[in-house]
Amino acid sequence: MITNPRVEATRARILNAALDAFVLDGYTGASTDVIAAAAAASKQTVYKYFGDKEGLFRALISDVVDRVHDSIVRLDIDAYEDGEAVVRALARLLTDSVLDRRVQRFRRLVIAEAARFPDIGRAYYEGAFEHTLGRMADLLASASERGLLHIDEPRIAANQLAGLLLWIPSNRIMMTGRFDAISEAEVESGLESGVRVFLAAFRD
Amino acid sequence: MITNPRVEATRARILNAALDAFVLDGYTGASTDVIAAAAAASKQTVYKYFGDKEGLFRALISDVVDRVHDSIVRLDIDAYEDGEAVVRALARLLTDSVLDRRVQRFRRLVIAEAARFPDIGRAYYEGAFEHTLGRMADLLASASERGLLHIDEPRIAANQLAGLLLWIPSNRIMMTGRFDAISEAEVESGLESGVRVFLAAFRD
DNA sequence: TATGAACGGTACCGTTCAGTACGGTACTGA
DNA sequence: TCAGTACCGTACTGAACGGTACCGTTCATA
Structure with a gap:
């Protein structure tokens, strides 16, 4: 997997914003507009990386689980x-x-x-x-x-x-x-x- | 408080349907349309009894807490x-x-x-x-x-x-x-x- | 049986939101 | 300098949903 640092940074910003939003408002309550804005990213980018809202949510969960697993x-x-x-x-x-x-x-x-x-x-x-x-x-x-x-x-x-x-x-x-x-x-x-x-x- | 049995029954049906819906889909995920339909009641009646969605949710919670308290x-x-x-x-x-x-x-x-x-x-x-x-x-x-x-x-x-x-x-x-x-x-x-x-x- | 309240059904309004389209800008690498 | 890629901003569409309005029906009661 090629790790473009710019891509990686954007991805991380989106996941961070998604974590905040989902944790605060739940899956249904959180909006992708707010997440994109908080990440200083465009919705376009969010959807390009994660496909749809559910994909973003799943990526977030496994990201966190992996970190728990490591630490x-x-x-x-x-x-x-x-x-x-x-x-x-x-x-x-x-x-x-x-x-x-x-x-x-x-x-x-x-x-x-x-x-x-x-x-x-x-x-x-x-x-x-x-x-x-x-x-x-x-x-x-x-x-x-x-x-x-x-x-x-x-x-x-x-x-x-x-x-x-x-x-x-x-x-x-x-x-x-x-x-x-x-x-x-x-x-x-x-x-x-x-x-x-x-x-x-x-x-x- | 006058307890009209018909009113009481409708109210109970709505609360039951609301319990199922909220428990399954959460507050944001549950829809008042579905709740009214499941209760065989009209949205009109739901809103007449409970004011709005939040009122319905609150009524449901205190209803259950009271029952726990008693039993x-x-x-x-x-x-x-x-x-x-x-x-x-x-x-x-x-x-x-x-x-x-x-x-x-x-x-x-x-x-x-x-x-x-x-x-x-x-x-x-x-x-x-x-x-x-x-x-x-x-x-x-x-x-x-x-x-x-x-x-x-x-x-x-x-x-x-x-x-x-x-x-x-x-x-x-x-x-x-x-x-x-x-x-x-x-x-x-x-x-x-x-x-x-x-x-x-x-x-x- | 007459009367009024309770109720169901349906249509509707305004808003929010997931997801898409597009045009333009910044960066990167040769 | 040029090409390609990553990215932003904005506007849009279609659907879902909270809440309201209106009309017809049911039902208890006197």
Whole structure:
């Protein structure tokens, strides 16, 4: 694939504008006129690159999923000497990444459009959501092998840690639509109590 | 308020049709033409009762929130003699109600439109979501007072139980758009392992 | 059975929006 | 300097949709 830098820049500008528009107004609510204007591009160019509105939307989703896929949780598990430290580090990484404004907004978009584009929802779920959980499970398994934790089914444990930490803040953010609906202190205390419950179940 | 049965029936038919349409296509995607047709009503009548599209949407939301509010978890906590039974009963009640197709679809709708109607999202979050958690917290507190569990902060514990049980299935359902994405067996094993973790932390 | 309110059906208006056409401009590379 | 390509701006078309108007019909009730 030839990468004309000018083309690439225009394409990126359009995708950026599309992200903003779709995330704010949803698929139906966003208009290609507004997207083109925000990207300082002409509709002509938008349609030339992406075919139609649906093509633009799909390109946007896979673009983001690919980035999530690449930037997946890297944690040097060997640097930690006890289970509590491992779990706390993992918990912080997870909350920091998932409760990020952009991530929350994007997830809301995917959920909102899952009825219209079932394949897109599935792609995101498998490519981003489950992929992250799989990585977490690997880390927990490795900690378990080193005797820091006692985990028989790492995948389930990873799911549970995520649920403990994210259920409340994620729902509050998505339902209220306010991406700053959770204070620093709440995140902190939620993390602390979540880690405590997890350790009660999986440290010896 | 005079309750003309004919008026009431027409109104109910319109709200039912609106629920289906909004849940399927979102606020922007649903059309009042389709809603009126599905309700076997004329647009004239729809607009007479609800003013405009937004009025119809708001009426629908508060209608549903009121119903959730009324049918809130009632569980005879005194019937149980040990903590495990209490938690298991609570867990089943919670998963059965929250993972219900209609509930999931409605929550997705609220999330999808939270940006467009922030007050609606907040009303649902406080009137339905938090209300249920509060009721759960009461039950856990009562079990704790009877010595069946050891819970210092019932509200937090209720949040955590919900997160343990619902994070994965709820996300899978909403993101894939398939409301049968979770098998009976998965629900069962998720419930079992969630209860186990919860008990490890809160039983003695 | 007479009366009026509730209601359905259809046509209509104004606007928005996806998608297209076209003419002109900036850049790039030989 | 010339050719080709990327791109912008604007105007346009056709369809969908929110909302309104009008007329005929149904139905409860007195």
